[in-house]
Amino acid sequence: xxxxxxxxxxxxxxxxxxxxxxxxxxxxxxxxxxxxxxxxxxxxxxxxxxxxxxxxxxxxxxxxxxxxxxxxxxxxxxxxxxxxxxxxxxxxxxxxxxxxxxxxxxxxxxxxxxxxxxxxxxxxxxxxxxxxxxxxxxxxxxxxxxxxxxxxxxxxxxxxxxxxxxxxxxxxxxxxxxxxxxxxxxxxxxxxxx
Amino acid sequence: xxxxxxxxxxxxxxxxxxxxxxxxxxxxxxxxxxxxxxxxxxxxxxxxxxxxxxxxxxxxxxxxxxxxxxxxxxxxxxxxxxxxxxxxxxxxxxxxxxxxxxxxxxxxxxxxxxxxxxxxxxxxxxxxxxxxxxxxxxxxxxxxxxxxxxxxxxxxxxxxxxxxxxxxxxxxxxxxxxxxxxxxxxxxxxxxxxxxxxxxxxxxxxxxxxxxxxxxxxxxxxxxxxxxxxxxxxxxxxxxxxxxxxxxxxxxxxxxxxxxxxxxxxxxxxxxxxxxxxxxxxxxxxxxxxxxxxxxxxxxxxxxxxxxxxxxxxxxxxxxxxxxxxxxxxxxxxxxxxxxxxxxxxxxxxxxxxxxxxxxxxxxxxxxxxxxxxxxxxxxxx
Numbered sequence: 001x002x003x004x005x006x007x008x009x010x011x012x013x014x015x016x017x018x019x020x021x022x023x024x025x026x027x028x029x030x031x032x033x034x035x036x037x038x039x040x041x042x043x044x045x046x047x048x049x050x051x052x053x054x055x056x057x058x059x060x061x062x063x064x065x066x067x068x069x070x071x072x073x074x075x076x077x078x079x080x081x082x083x084x085x086x087x088x089x090x091x092x093x094x095x096x097x098x099x100x101x102x103x104x105x106x107x108x109x110x111x112x113x114x115x116x117x118x119x120x121x122x123x124x125x126x127x128x129x130x131x132x133x134x135x136x137x138x139x140x141x142x143x144x145x146x147x148x149x150x151x152x153x154x155x156x157x158x159x160x161x162x163x164x165x166x167x168x169x170x171x172x173x174x175x176x177x178x179x180x181x182x183x184x185x186x187x188x189x190x191x192x193x194x
Numbered sequence: 195x196x197x198x199x200x201x202x203x204x205x206x207x208x209x210x211x212x213x214x215x216x217x218x219x220x221x222x223x224x225x226x227x228x229x230x231x232x233x234x235x236x237x238x239x240x241x242x243x244x245x246x247x248x249x250x251x252x253x254x255x256x257x258x259x260x261x262x263x264x265x266x267x268x269x270x271x272x273x274x275x276x277x278x279x280x281x282x283x284x285x286x287x288x289x290x291x292x293x294x295x296x297x298x299x300x301x302x303x304x305x306x307x308x309x310x311x312x313x314x315x316x317x318x319x320x321x322x323x324x325x326x327x328x329x330x331x332x333x334x335x336x337x338x339x340x341x342x343x344x345x346x347x348x349x350x351x352x353x354x355x356x357x358x359x360x361x362x363x364x365x366x367x368x369x370x371x372x373x374x375x376x377x378x379x380x381x382x383x384x385x386x387x388x389x390x391x392x393x394x395x396x397x398x399x400x401x402x403x404x405x406x407x408x409x410x411x412x413x414x415x416x417x418x419x420x421x422x423x424x425x426x427x428x429x430x431x432x433x434x435x436x437x438x439x440x441x442x443x444x445x446x447x448x449x450x451x452x453x454x455x456x457x458x459x460x461x462x463x464x465x466x467x468x469x470x471x472x473x474x475x476x477x478x479x480x481x482x483x484x485x486x487x488x489x490x491x492x493x494x495x496x497x498x499x500x501x502x503x504x505x506x507x508x509x510x511x512x513x514x515x516x517x518x519x520x521x522x523x524x525x526x527x528x529x530x531x532x533x534x535x536x537x538x539x540x541x542x543x544x545x546x547x548x549x550x551x552x553x554x555x556x557x558x559x560x561x562x563x564x565x566x567x568x569x570x571x572x573x574x575x576x
Binding site: 056 | 498573
């Protein structure tokens with residue numbers, strides 16, 4: 001038996017944030033085909049790029065499960081850039097240390113976080129591209145509504161866009177743009193006018 | 195404590211310790227000494243030899259005491275590839291214990307040709323391949339009697355016939371079989387057989403190599419006349435006496451207790467399959483030892499299960515990558531074409547004659563919720 005710390009055993013016995021999300025903002029699946037270990041990570045991100053929720057699933061030993069659990073706890077409330085920088089050694093330290101032989105089990109968590117954030121950002125880029133494309137060649141109805149108005153995107157997110165339209169155009173325009181951007185992106189995107 | 199890791203080692207029978215005690219206390223004489231104090235101990239060595247011989251259906255003169263299974267395997271492989279310079283070749287199986295497999299690879303690096311024969315999904319030896327690969331340069335064919343991980347029994351009579359048909363010797367690593375299933379060398383045409391004391395409720399650090407009368411033999415350990423020069427080194431008197439007693443007790447068990455043990459294993463397997471969805475037994479349809487079951491829990495990593503069982507005082511083992519610090523899955527399960535992920539869900543339960551029904555029932559009570567808990571957080575469970 002490995003000499004696991006009390007903290008590590010606690011995370012293994014009572015994993016935090018285990019599970020998955022129905023509609024995550026970012027999702028990753030990583031694994032080691034060699035040893036069969038695998039992990040999924042779902043993240044929810046707010047409009048300030050802060051991770052507000054994380055869910056994980058892990059196929060792996062106590063060390064792998066505890067590392068994933070610890071990582072979720074450490075990343076909730078952090079910005080994306082900050083979450084990317086969580087090192088395996090910090091996870092190990094958070095768990096009160098890890099046997100050196102088990103260190104590789106914690107690597108998966110870092111990979112999963114990196115890929116979930118990558119997924120979030122690439123989906124966000126897709127949404128931004130979709131939005132800009134729609135505005136470049138807007139369908140007649142939208143073009144008409146935009147006559148005499150300026151449109152300024154304030155924030156992109158994989159499932160929502162905050163847009164400032166001046167002068168104000170009302171909810172109907174938001175609906176129209178949402179429909180077009182969703183069709184372009186391939187998933188539901190909500191346009192919010194401010 | 196519930197100990198279900200008897201293929202790793204076993205409880206030393208109390209009767210065994212009782213027989214050993216005098217030689218750990220006052221009777222410390224060297225059986226090789228001329229004087230009575232030492233030489234009288236030789237009688238006990240010979241009694242042990244007879245007991246082992248009768249457990250195996252062998253002659254006492256065919257038993258060479260040594261330090262255990264690993265030494266027996268090393269010596270058998272060394273001897274079997276050294277006695278005839280025109281036959282340096284070794285043929286063995288992909289699922290042998292490392293005591294055979296790694297020794298074989300060591301000899302291969304020294305220039306002795308090696309053929310490793312595979313098994314099918316059930317762990318059964320590919321006898322056709324064995325026949326094809328055993329030839330005029332083969333000195334020794336070595337096939338284990340029972341696999342340590344899965345308990346799958348190998349077709350020894352057929353393998354021995356193939357070896358002899360090609361003019362080669364036949365050795366079997368019977369470390370996991372002796373004491374669990376009948377091994378009768380008056381019928382089985384093996385030239386050498388290794389066994390280990392601590393796997394059959396005897397002491398650790400002692401074992402024996404059976405070398406059939408008339409079979410050429412090259413010793414590995416030199417430097418003394420003990421065992422007629424077949425194995426030098428001062429006798430491990432207490433160990434040998436203990437091994438002899440263990441052999442005697444094993445005979446009684448095989449006569450009276452074997453059915454009870456296989457019934458307990460059946461209860462364990464049925465219970466797990468009924469309560470753990472997706473679980474399957476490795477080599478389920480193959481002939482197996484009556485004490486061994488490797489369960490593939492599917493979607494749940496074995497070391498995590500091991501750790502949770504350990505907290506409950508239930509001791510089992512896995513061939514899992516992680517628990518050994520390595521990243522590779524069990525080579526035995528890989529040889530059975532079981533994928534890396536599935537192989538890393540394998541838990542081995544190995545019973546002994548001391549295992550009770552209450553222990554199995556306790557396991558069946560504790561295990562399913564643990565597996566369910568891990569399955570709930572497994573990415574493979576969706």
